Amino acid sequence: MRKALVAGNWKMHGSRSVVAELLDALADGVADMSGGPDMAVLPPFLFVPAAADRLTDTAIAVGAQNVCDQDDEGAFTGEVSARMLKEAGCRYALTGHSERRALYGESDELVAARTAAALRGGIIPIVCLGESLSEREAGETDAVVQRQLRAVVDAVGISGLAGAVLAYEPVWAIGTGRTASPQQAQAVHALLRTYLRKRDAVIGDGMRILYGGSVKPDNAAELFAMPDIDGGLIGGASLNADAFLAICRAAG
Ligand code: PEP
Numbered sequence: 474m475r476k477a478l479v480a481g482n483w484k485m486h487g488s489r490s491v492v493a494e495l496l497d498a499l500a501d502g503v504a505d506m507s508g509g510p511d512m513a514v515l516p517p518f519l520f521v522p523a524a525a526d527r528l529t530d531t532a533i534a535v536g537a538q539n540v541c542d543q544d545d546e547g548a549f550t551g552e553v554s555a556r557m558l559k560e561a562g563c564r565y566a567l568t569g570h571s572e573r574r575a576l577y578g579e580s581d582e583l584v585a586a587r588t589a590a591a592l593r594g595g596i597i598p599i600v601c602l603g604e605s606l607s608e609r610e611a612g613e614t615d616a617v618v619q620r621q622l623r624a625v626v627d628a629v630g631i632s633g634l635a636g637a638v639l640a641y642e643p644v645w646a647i648g649t650g651r652t653a654s655p656q657q658a659q660a661v662h663a664l665l666r667t668y669l670r671k672r673d674a675v676i677g678d679g680m681r682i683l684y685g686g687s688v689k690p691d692n693a694a695e696l697f698a699m700p701d702i703d704g705g706l707i708g709g710a711s712l713n714a715d716a717f718l719a720i721c722r723a724a725g
Contacts (some may be wrong), residue, residue: 475703476504479510479707480514483711484517487712492616511704513565520638529562538567539553541555554594555594567599567601569601569602574717591630599683606644614643614717622668638682638683642684652696653684655695662701663701681703684697690719
């Protein structure tokens, strides 16, 4: 039985005061929840310590939005290592978010190397996979997500991947208000699980595969009802504590 995970990707949003308010609202709101899914928020790096402090002893874990591919400290300007994230209180880190791939040129190989470094450093990577609109329209969805997944499996091995979480995020659904239908999402999730099962049935069955792309309180339940959708990676709606917690309840 896979336990659902709902993670909120705050992207580059917030200020000290806005983050403090959001964390208070999350900490208060989650105190009333029992038996929910695993939950996490992924603030910008600067706000990770504040989140880890405020959410200590709550059911909400903290993560980061990326992680360096290098283990040791050194001349890697702008990067943050898995060890540093762990020390700051992170449990998770995104790798391969489509904005990193598209806006900052992160290749499949770099995403795989970041994922491997997260695993070595005791951070659970949430590996994002997904096709663009033009790739979907060209019928390339399956090939694209399998190529992205293969790069990670090649780097960490199928047994290494057991320590990770996958997130299918069709790029055309991110921040657009246009959600994949539950059936469209389920088809890709099933494809990814079959890909993993062929390499290791236990790891394929146990892998948590989140859906991301304009998940909101009013569409979460039908997405999470799909057999191969194990929770969500939430962008915009995670900036509102009530909306985020409503989505978490839908995954409970
Ligand atoms: C995301 O950024 O990972 C995401 C899914 O964003 P949104 O929910 O806003 O589409």
